[in-house]
Amino acid sequence: MATETHGAEAAAEGSSLVFHPMDQFIVKPLFGHGDVGxxxxxxxxxxxxxxxxxIFVMMVLGTSRRAVVPGRSQSVAELAYGFVHKMVEDVTGKDGLKYFPYIMTLFMFIVTANFLGLIPMSFTTTSHFxxxxxxxxxxxLTVTILGFVKNGASFLGLFWVSSAPLALRPILAIIELISYFVRPVSxxxxxxxxxxxGHAVIKVFAGFAAIAAISPISVLAITAMYGLEVLVAFIQAYVFTILxxxxxxxxxxxHH
Amino acid sequence: MATETHGAENAAAAASACVDSHGSAVGMPQLCGEWIGNQVFWLVITLVVIYLILAKIALPRIASVLAERQGTITNDIAAAEELKRKAEESEAAYQQALADARAQAQAIAQKTRDDIKADLDAEMAKADEAISAKAAESEKAISAIRASAMENVEIVAKETAAALVAALGGKADDAKIANAVSNRLKG
Incomplete structure (x- = not known):
């Protein structure tokens, strides 16, 4: 174990090409050295x-003027509000709007953390499982408990596809059950x-920049990846929220 | 195992199985079990704080701003509708007044015209009357003048006849001459 890492270090130092794409994800104490408790x-x-x-600056300070004709910062806050509000209403219907603050919390946290993670040298909290x-x-857990509280045992109808032929229903029920429990994983x-x-790939390209001949391509690749990552930062927050x-x-x- | 602890002792910073003696990650830091408690603890605090910020301050505020804006827009549209209706009303009233005024003017003009015509007719009739009276008077005067002229002619004729008779050496009786002239003039 120790010799393996030692060998890798020696090789890396020897060739001047140093790849540590995962180092950016290390959790370390902010003050001093020691264990992470x-x-x-x-x-x-x-x-x-x-x-x-x-989030506080964007959603609270930005809207502090409560202007009927919004300024720039208030527009951003209203845009975020309208975006999630419409999503909740369109997907879950009017009765889902009760849970809008929770979903807004999720969306705002993920989108903000993703974009903060795009700042160079930053730590991306949403990159950790x-x-x-x-x-x-x-x-x-919330959705499962809510399902049983709201619908009682008929929540299990989610797994019983009543529109399918009777013979297929038990098989479909198993598939539905598996897919239901795979949800949190995916x-x-x-x-x-x-x-x-995305972050690891950018780091790998950055490692290549040490070689003068490849560095222009490396910089271009980093730029392109960064653009893609900006999209991913928003799209993944959107996907998480809409799911x-x-x-x-x-x-x-x-019921289906 | 012994070499691992040895490496850890060498590097002051290295204190876990997830970071090697140079401070680099061993494998995926995402799978490092030591850090999970720390991350989950701070994450839960963060989520609660964000939820409180959003649910207690930001979202009600934005909702009220949006509702207020919707209300303002609705009110403004209603007010605009009202003003438009009023404008249409006043335009109709204006048109009505214009039409009335025009009709009245027409009536006044017609009445004036009629009055003038009546006055004119009356004056005309009076003038005609006056003219015919004048004409009749003149006729009388002319006939009087004519009659007096005939009389004068008779007198002149009698005087001339008397003078002629005297010039011819006769001695004429005035009465006879007068008679003779009268007869001649009649005859």
Whole structure:
């Protein structure tokens, strides 16, 4: 184990090509050195706090004038509000609007964290499965409990496809059940995987920039990847949110 | 195992199985179990704070602003509708007044014309009357003048006849001459 890493280090130092694409994801204490305990203030804490700060500035300070004719910052806040509000209403219907603040919280957190992660040298909180799994599990548990509370046992009708032929229904029920329990897995890995992969690829291209001959191509590639990552940052937040809405709709109206 | 701890002792920073002695990641940091508790703890706090910020301050505020804007727009449209209706009303009233005025003017003009015509007719009749009276008077005067002229002619004729008779050496009786002239003039 130790010799392996040692050998890799030696090789890396020898060729001047140093790839550490995953180092950007390391969690480390913000002050001093030592173990990362549960309550240690780490770079995770810093970037989560910055996300809170960004959301506060955008949604609270930006709307503090309460202008009937909005300024620039208020327009952004209203745009975010309208975007998520319309999404919740379109997907889950009017009765889903009760849960709009929760979905707005998810969307604002993910989109802000994703974009903060695009700042060079920053730490991307949404690239960690620990973060996205918590989000996805929260959605999964909430939706499942809500489904049973709202519909009782008839929530299980979600798995019983009554429009299919009777013989197929048990098989479909198994498939539906599996797909239901895979939801939190795909929900969380999709977000973290996309963000992590993009950031790692940018780091790999950055490693190539050390070679003078390839560096122009490397810089171009980084630029292109960055553009793609900007899209991914928004699209993954959108996908996560709209899937949450879809799951919520299943809980509120479980029948196909 | 022994070499691992040895490496950890060498590097002051390295303190976990997820980071090697140079501070680089070992494998995927995402799968490092040591950090999960820390991340989850701070994440939950973050989500609660964001939820409170949004649900207690930002979202009600934006909702009220949007509702207010919707209300303002609705009111403005209603007011505009009202003003438009009023404008249409006043235009109709104006047109009505214009038409009335025109009709009245026409009536006044007609009445004036009629009055003038009546006056004119009356004056004309009076003038005609006066003219015919004058003409009759003149006729009388002319006939009087003519009669007096005939009389004068008779007198002149009698005087001339008397003078002629005297010039011819006769001695004429005035009465006879007068008679003779009268007869001649009649005859």
């Amino acid at each position: 549960m309550f240690t203030i780490t770079n995770v804490t810093l970037w989560l706090a910055l996300a809170i700060l960004a 620990a973060v996205t799994v918590v989000l996805a599990l929260a959605v999964f 929900h969380s890995i999709r977000l973290a995987g996309n963000v992590m992969a 949450t809405c879809v799951y919520l709709k299943d809980a509120l109206h479980p």
